[in-house]
Amino acid sequence: MPTPVLCLASASPRRRSLLASIGVPVTVHPCDIDETPLADEAPTAYVRRLAIAKAEAVAPLTDLPTLGSDTAVVVDGRILGKPVDAKHGAEMLQLLSGRSHEVLTAVAVSGPEGMLSCCVATQVTMREIEAQEIAAYWCTGEPADKAGGYAIQGLASVFVKQIQGSYSAVVGLPLFETTHLLRQQGVPIWQCV
Numbered sequence: 762m763p764t765p766v767l768c769l770a771s772a773s774p775r776r777r778s779l780l781a782s783i784g785v786p787v788t789v790h791p792c793d794i795d796e797t798p799l800a801d802e803a804p805t806a807y808v809r810r811l812a813i814a815k816a817e818a819v820a821p822l823t824d825l826p827t828l829g830s831d832t833a834v835v836v837d838g839r840i841l842g843k844p845v846d847a848k849h850g851a852e853m854l855q856l857l858s859g860r861s862h863e864v865l866t867a868v869a870v871s872g873p874e875g876m877l878s879c880c881v882a883t884q885v886t887m888r889e890i891e892a893q894e895i896a897a898y899w900c901t902g903e904p905a906d907k908a909g910g911y912a913i914q915g916l917a918s919v920f921v922k923q924i925q926g927s928y929s930a931v932v933g934l935p936l937f938e939t940t941h942l943l944r945q946q947g948v949p950i951w952q953c954v
Contacts, residue, residue: 770819784951812867826872834909853910872946881935883926
């Protein structure tokens with residue numbers, strides 16, 4: 762196993778896998794922060810605040826640069842979190858069905874250069890999704906812990922008609938922008954073992 766060069770402040774297997782795909786071995790240290798939006802907080806400010814809070818919470822626990830990230834699905838200016846149950850998950854997918862929405866992913870990296878962050882917006886357009894498809898999708902278990910109630914990289918890919926922007930950001934980490942932040946913090950990419 763390669764020596765970790767980054768601490769990931771997240772339990773997300775998707776983010777860990779995305780970092781591995783660009784050759785960044787990580788140590789994982791999830792943190793539990795309050796993810797309640799502030800009154801009148803804009804969605805972009807919300808995801809950026811959470812990404813920074815996650816990195817700040819974990820950075821004192823390690824000598825490695827620390828990455829925090831947060832993703833939100835936004836429709837009509839409303840942040841859709843993770844579904845609490847099947848009914849909530851179905852309501853989310855019904856809301857997204859046959860229209861476009863925005864996926865915002867913020868990344869924050871704490872390291873020698875201080876706290877660096879960015880936020881990436883991607884437009885996702887869904888086809889019309891029938892009620893029985895929504896019910897069957899919930900039964901797979903996939904949407905239960907996903908922002909907006911779907912995973913673009915999984916079974917819900919059949920619902921996605923078009924994306925404009927970063928596919929990896931919708932999965933959970935915009936790799937182009939993340940690589941830029943990591944390099945600024947001196948984190949090696951494509952490290953040889």
